[in-house]
Amino acid sequence: MPADPRPATPRPATSLVRRARKIDRVLAETYPDAHCELDFENPFQLLVATVLSAQTTDRRVNAITPALFTAFPDAAALAAADRTAVEEIIRPTGFFRAKTESIMGLSAALVERFDGEVPARLPDLVSLPGVGRKTANVVLGNAFGVPGITVDTHFARLVRRWGWVDEATAKDPVKTEHAVGALFPKRDWTMLCQRVIWHGRRRCHARTPACGACPVAHWCPSYGIGPTDPEIAEALVTTQGPA
Incomplete structure (x- = not known):
């Protein structure tokens, strides 16, 4: 059997795994219709x-x-x-x-x-x-239904804000892919990415995140980099991001 070509990923702390999975569960409740926003038939x-x-x-x-x-x-x-x-x-x-x-x-x-x-x-x-x-x-x-981690700009930004990856890892999409993958069962990878990307497009914006209207604010170590006043934050929320 050939050696696994992926870089070695240290086992994440149990507390980080629990916090990451809690965020994913809340995102699943918040965005039940999350899906790939590119239209395709095959x-x-x-x-x-x-x-x-x-x-x-x-x-x-x-x-x-x-x-x-x-x-x-x-x-x-x-x-x-x-x-x-x-x-x-x-x-x-x-x-x-x-x-x-x-x-x-x-x-x-x-x-x-x-x-x-x-x-x-x-x-x-x-x-x-x-x-x-x-x-x-x-x-x-x-x-094809084959689980994978898609590290686009939204995904990379949010996993860094949530502390799922450190600053050094965040600079490398492949290392980010494997570090985040270690936090979740493989079967969850694709939908995890869809939900994170939706959240990044609709609430956790690059310049001014809607912190005061964020469903995962309680578990976010970056809470407060955007407005925390609920009314101000709610005005930043979009029903459809810059897809």
Whole structure:
């Protein structure tokens, strides 16, 4: 059996595990409808949409993917597409030339190496052009039901604020992934990420978190970095974040 390539993760303190799981339970009650906010119908669509979501919002990606997938419904079609046509469709997502390179490149790799199908293994996914661990874990968790920790900007910010990871670990997404994964049963990883991301988009904002209207304030060591007055904080809460 090959050695586990993951970095060694120290066993977390029992008190940290209990506090982290309590926060997750409260988030589950607060956001029972939490889910991936990218629209998709199959693994290929989710893979492409996730690559396109870099440096933009899920909402903006959702606005252009219907046209993209109508024109290029599968990996073979996108791999053989006219580059200019793809660029024009995805232009609103920003960095459209680089993103066109990535989604056409990953489509070509899918055709050449995986018979046009999106693989359901992390090593295979990260071997595709433009696909890193974050993208791979989004696809695995939401398209294939394979648990994974997705360390996006919201997730990284909140687990640092909650003290689930220290400052050194927080600087490394892979170390953050494994440190947080050690706090929870593997079966809970995907939904944990959805709830944390929803909370980050709706209440625990980067600049001014709604501390006074936060359901997990009691267990948050960073409580008070945003307004604690309930009325002021409630005005900061959004029903839909900058998805």
